[in-house]
Each structure stands twice: as C-alpha cells, then as structure tokens.
Amino acid sequence: MKRDYYEVLGVSRDATLDEIKKAYRKIAKENHPDVKPGDKEAEQRFKEATEAYAVLSNPEKRAQYDQYGHAGVDFNGQGGFGNFRDFDFSDFDFGLGDIFDMFFGGGMGGSARRRGPTRGADLRYDLDITLEEAAFGAKKVIEIPLTETCSTCGGSGAAPGTHPQTCSQCGGTGQIRTVQRTPFGQIATSRTCPACNGQGTVIISYCPKCQGKGKIREMKKIEVNIPAGSEDGLSLRFSGKGEAGERGGPSGDLYVVLNILPHEFFERKGNDVYCEVPITFVQAALGAEIEVPTLHGKVKLRIPEGTQTSKVFKIKGKGIPYRRGGGAGDQHVKVIVTTPTKLNEKQKQLLREFAKITSESQQLGKKSFWDKVKENVKDAIG
Numbered sequence: 001m002k003r004d005y006y007e008v009l010g011v012s013r014d015a016t017l018d019e020i021k022k023a024y025r026k027i028a029k030e031n032h033p034d035v036k037p038g039d040k041e042a043e044q045r046f047k048e049a050t051e052a053y054a055v056l057s058n059p060e061k062r063a064q065y066d067q068y069g070h071a072g073v074d075f076n077g078q079g080g081f082g083n084f085r086d087f088d089f090s091d092f093d094f095g096l097g098d099i100f101d102m103f104f105g106g107g108m109g110g111s112a113r114r115r116g117p118t119r120g121a122d123l124r125y126d127l128d129i130t131l132e133e134a135a136f137g138a139k140k141v142i143e144i145p146l147t148e149t150c151s152t153c154g155g156s157g158a159a160p161g162t163h164p165q166t167c168s169q170c171g172g173t174g175q176i177r178t179v180q181r182t183p184f185g186q187i188a189t190s191r192t193c194p195a196c197n198g199q200g201t202v203i204i205s206y207c208p209k210c211q212g213k214g215k216i217r218e219m220k221k222i223e224v225n226i227p228a229g230s231e232d233g234l235s236l237r238f239s240g241k242g243e244a245g246e247r248g249g250p251s252g253d254l255y256v257v258l259n260i261l262p263h264e265f266f267e268r269k270g271n272d273v274y275c276e277v278p279i280t281f282v283q284a285a286l287g288a289e290i291e292v293p294t295l296h297g298k299v300k301l302r303i304p305e306g307t308q309t310s311k312v313f314k315i316k317g318k319g320i321p322y323r324r325g326g327g328a329g330d331q332h333v334k335v336i337v338t339t340p341t342k343l344n345e346k347q348k349q350l351l352r353e354f355a356k357i358t359s360e361s362q363q364l365g366k367k368s369f370w371d372k373v374k375e376n377v378k379d380a381i382g
Contacts, residue, residue, distance in 0.1 A: 117248045159206060167195050270329060
C-alpha cells in the first residue's frame with residue numbers, strides 16, 4: 001500500500017505550495033543518490049518524495065488526489081512518470097535528468113547524458129627543507145610520478161591521423177535503451193552501452209604510445225621556488241601540474257607542502273630565532289665581547305660584567321625575514337655560564353683565595369639564602 005503523499009512529505013493537507021516545496025527540498029537533499037550512494041532505503045525515500053511532490057505541486061493533480069486518492073493519479077509505468085515533465089523542478093539543486101535516472105536508469109525520453117570533460121585530480125607533495133632555505137628562499141627540483149595527456153594523440157587514444165568513431169550500437173549516446181510494455185503502461189530502462197563502455201565513441205586504431213588510454217604515466221621534474229620567510233606547513237600551489245583530466249578536461253593542481261627540518265642550533269618561533277651560547281665564568285664576571293652565530297652570519301655581542309646564567313640578549317633584525325617584506329624578526333640569545341673542570345692545584349688555590357675575600361652574595365650575584373632568612377626574621381620581630 002502506498003503511503004499518503006501528505007504523510008510522505010510531512011505536511012498538512014492544507015499546506016501551501018511553498019511549504020510543500022520546502023518539505024520536498026529537505027527530503028530530497030537528505031536522500032539524493034549523490035549524498036547517499038548505494039543506500040537503497042534512501043533511494044526509495046527519494047523516489048517516494050519525488051512522486052508525492054509531482055502530484056501535490058500541481059493544482060490539478062492535487063485536486064484529483066484529494067478527491068480520489070491514489071486512484072486519481074496513476075503513477076504506475078511510463079504513462080504516469082512521463083507526466084513529470086509537466087512539473088517544475090527548476091528550484092532545486094538537482095536536475096530533472098537526475099529524477100528520470102532514478103526511475104528509468106537513463107535520461108529523459110531515452111536520451112542518455114554522456115559524461116563531459118572532467119577535471120584531473122589534485123596532488124600533494126611534502127617537501128623537506130632546512131631552516132636556512134625557509135628563511136632566505138631556495139630553488140628545489142622535485143620529481144613526481146604524474147599522469148599526463150598523451151602528447152601523440154592529444155588524449156583521444158586514437159592513432160595519429162585517425163579519430164574516435166561514433167559508436168554504432170548506441171548512436172553516440174553511451175546508453176542502450178529498452179522499452180517494455182506492461183499492463184500498466186510502458187517502462188523504459190537504460191544501461192551502459194557494452195560496445196563503448198558509455199563513452200559514445202570507439203577507437204578503431206589505438207595510439208601506439210598510450211595504447212588507446214589517452215594518458216601516460218611518467219616521472220616529471222618540477223622546479224619549486226621557495227619564498228623567503230616560508231613557514232612550516234606552507235602550501236605552494238602549482239596550477240595545472242596535477243593529474244590529467246578526463247575527456248579533454250583540465251589538469252588538476254599540485255600542492256607542495258613545506259616541512260622545515262629541526263636545526264641543530266636554532267629554534268624558530270614565528271619570525272624570531274632562539275639559541276643558547278655558553279660563556280665562561282670569567283666572561284660572565286668581568287664582561288666580554290663574544291661572537292654569536294646567526295642565520296645572517298656571525299655578529300659581536302657585548303656581555304656586561306656580572307652577567308648571570310640564563311640571561312637572554314636580543315639581537316634585532318637577525319631572525320627570519322618576513323615573507324611579505326618589511327624586515328626580519330629578532331634573535332634571542334640565552335647565555336649559559338659554564339663551570340670550569342679539571343683544575344690544577346694552582347687554579348684551585350687561587351679560587352680558594354678568591355672565595356676568602358669574596359662574600360657569598362657577591363659570588364652568587366644576589367643575596368644569599370641566609371641573608372634572606374635574617375631579613376625575614378628581623379621583619380617578623382619588628
């Protein structure tokens with residue numbers, strides 16, 4: 001037993017045309033075969049809703065249905081479905097041909113829709129680069145396996161001097177249509193033409209280079225220009241460098257995604273660069289001028305006397321250049337005071353004498369633990 005059309009669309013019997021359209025649009029979008037391919041239940045819901053809309057959106061058919069029910073609108077066989085051309089499906093995101101494909105397996109009136117040109121697939125290539133290459137830019141040559149249109153036949157698959165011929169079995173439609181007469185009318189069905197596999201054309205003489213495929217797969221070298229200031233994960237798009245299209249369609253794009261390798265000395269944060277540099281106890285105590293490596297080359301850095309370990313100095317403009325111009329980030333240098341090892345006896349004696357004439361707070365470069373304790377006790381006593 002067929003369900004009531006109003007129940008199928010989930011609207012009341014006095015629903016307006018706009019309400020009917022809105023209800024059908026929702027059901028059709030949710031159950032369209034492009035959304036749920038291979039789902040037979042969704043396909044059935046789509047058919048059911050389309051049939052209900054075809055009746056309720058037409059004032060004359062709706063009036064007949066309201067008076068006589070399903071008997072008033074015969075949708076069994078070709079006679080009923082053929083009347084779909086009287087209804088307006090132009091407001092929807094799917095075409096009238098999609099609906100006829102659902103019921104007849106082919107195009108409206110038996111004229112199958114051949115597939116047109118299709119754009120080729122996009123490709124992704126992950127490219128490892130150094131921090132220096134990311135900072136200042138570089139040119140790299142990559143090699144990728146790529147399917148391209150055959151240069152000998154231009155993608156037709158036919159030998160030079162020949163062309164694909166229109167299929168004699170389907171007349172170029174790519175579909176074989178059959179019509180069956182039933183007690184309820186004629187039912188038309190369509191299937192892919194076995195002679196041309198739905199292409200509508202057949203190749204008499206194959207191209208010797210691609211063997212009739214129209215495409216060849218080979219290794220392709222592509223030059224990649226890495227812009228200065230590139231970030232990790234930056235995607236570079238190369239239009240038309242992807243896989244070849246189908247049936248004369250354009251090629252896809254190639255996306256080269258940059259992966260910046262870890263550096264043994266520098267760490268990058270945005271456009272700033274961080275590093276650690278060791279200095280001696282004497283340099284920290286008395287001050288010194290040291291050489292510091294940067295991505296731009298060595299620079300001199302002044303260490304003031306009394307510098308403590310982990311002190312960070314900033315060198316302006318020695319970081320990563322900005323990709324869109326306007327200078328560069330900064331370099332941050334953390335100095336680490338090292339402790340001398342393998343001292344001889346004379347060196348040890350000098351350090352002992354130094355310790356005798358130097359207070360603990362001087363040696364530590366700050367108030368000692370016991371100095372802080374004494375101050376806290378004094379403050380508590382008042």
